[in-house]
Amino acid sequence: MNNAYRTYFKNHRDTHLKEMKELLSIPSISALSANKPDIKRAAEWLVDALQAAGLENVKMMPTEGNPIVYADWLHADSDITALVYGHYDVQPVDPLELWQTPPFEPDIRDEKIYARGATDDKGQVFMHIKAVEALLKTEGKLPVNIKFCIEGEEEVGSPTLEPFVEQHKDLLAADVLVISDTPMLEKGKPAICYGLRGLCAMQIDVKAATGDLHSGIYGGGVANPLHALAAILASMHDETGKVAIEGFYDKVQPLTNEERQAFQDLHYDEEALKKELNVGELYGEAGYSFLERTWSRPTLEINGMYGGFQGEGIKTVLPSEAHAKLSCRLVADQDPQEIQDIIEKHIQEHTPPGVQVNITRMDTGRPFQIPYNHPFIQAAMRAYEKAYEATPVLTRMGGSIPIVEGFGRLLNVPVILMGFGLPGENFHAPNEHFHLENFDKGLLTICEYLKELAQTK
CATH class of the missing domain: 3.30.70.360 (Alpha-Beta Plaits)
Known part of the structure; x- marks a missing residue:
């Protein structure tokens, strides 16, 4: 693995965490009209951060709702362009009394950063910006062309995003869309999600x-x-x-034999789930495991x-x-x-x-699915393996992120969901947090992924 950007991340870790705290301290709650000024402040913060990272054409673009932040860098030797999507708005913080520390006063303890938006999705968006910054600072260029589209309404259903994408197809045109807003399987086990219900x-x-x-x-x-x-x-x-x-x-679409075997190889503990939920039996369509029922049926x-x-x-x-x-x-x-x-x-x-x-x-909202053997997914698997020294797993998710399918359909691009959060990090709940181990390894993974993309045909 390239030592230059690895060293860059080590040398700038304290600075990066300080900057991430600044972003997390902005109460950009899209559901509350009283926080409208904070929405604008968060968008402006991202504009400054993208410019400082070396991105070009950085601008805050108006919509009928909250602004969308756009940036690009289009000078790569490769002809591949990656579009990174994320969101800077966050969920409300109620009930406030359950927070151990104030939700917009980021606090690091036990190598986790606690704040609303730490994992969903400000922390993960921030990582993509810093990965690009590290590559530009240490190598002077990026392995692929890159664009950013960061919205401020995801937590209220992205009402203006799809019209924005429809209107700006040429601006957002890319070969692959990368989103970091999904969880890993568990600590030390990265996961790439290839399907959403x-x-x-x-x-x-x-x-x-x-x-x-x-x-x-x-x-x-x-x-x-x-x-x-x-x-x-x-x-x-x-x-x-x-x-x-x-x-x-x-x-x-029925599950393939390969997919069913891959789900079985995860060794999901249904007995432990029953104890956790305090239910005597799991329930659902006959002939399918819990993962198959909740991911693919x-x-x-x-x-x-x-x-x-x-x-x-x-x-x-x-x-x-x-x-x-x-x-x-x-x-x-x-x-x-x-x-x-x-x-x-x-x-x-x-x-x-x-x-x-x-x-x-x-x-x-339409379901989303990409073939799990897609070359861009295989590139993501190689990147995770280099950074985590562990083979990532391929998963689906039972939940829905309608804009994922909308993006893929409108721009006609494959969507790669490679998140760095963990399931127990309380996104949408009090004491949301993000493990800094995954902040560190995630930065390396993103850099490696951009390099892998450049080699992908």
Whole structure:
């Protein structure tokens, strides 16, 4: 491994940590209007940092929401261009009393830095900037061309990012998109995520009489919306936990034998999970392991049900309405709108007489998947192996990051998800932190990855 930038990181570690603390001290909470000035301050901080690192064409670009920070360096001998995406906004900090130290007063203890945004995602964005800086300072050039696109609305769903990307396709054109916003498998075990589940959600509102009725006078003679809703929801799964909606699995890409074996080789401890969650048995679609169910199979979940009397004691009422919220996690090649269509058709076909049903469609996000043997993924594996001296694993994630698929679709580029956080680092929770071991090794990994990309055909 190149000693020049390794030495650079060692010699500048204290300075880099001081700078990262400056960024982490800015309360750039995108969900709160009161923090709008802090959003602008964080974007301005990044502009200064990118310029200081040696990037060019650095600018803060307006959107209908929060600004996007752009920068590039396009003088490489290689014709490959990498686009680095990240976000500078953070989650709210509530409940504040659970923080051991104030969330915007970064504190280093036990070789971890504690602050909101330490791992999600300011700390990881900062690493990419410093990796580029180190290469430019020690070698005078980068192995590949590079662009940065850092937004300020990821924690509120990135409402203006996709229109921005659509408008600036030429500016953002690249051969590969690199995102560091996913976790490693565990300490010392780097992971590259090659698939994310998509999302669709809906609300069901069931209505019967014009108002609540006396259950003694009307019970048994007028439809009960809670009963109707329970029947509709019960019809959506069979007794094994499989989704029982016609067409739901039609476009699902099955796991390959190689993928199933790779998941098995992770030796995931389902017994330990049951103890951690305090459940007697895990549950789900028959024939699949927990990892297969949560990484590669679609789901339909009831997220909430409500209606009727919910106060203390009993009230013998026949309620006039009932409600439920549903969400699905989707896998390649499922289309969120198509899934909403077939769920709506199923609901209409299974609605009992005497009630009216209204369906409201809500959030959607397409699933993302890249072939795990893609050359740019293999390059990332080599980079991790050099920095961590450990073979990285290939994983999928059960959650959804809709903009990942959007970026890949709009720019027609492969997306490489190579994160450096750990699952237990409390992102979105009190006492968020980032292990400095992964800060140090992550910087080396990013440098090695840019070099590997230059050799990739």
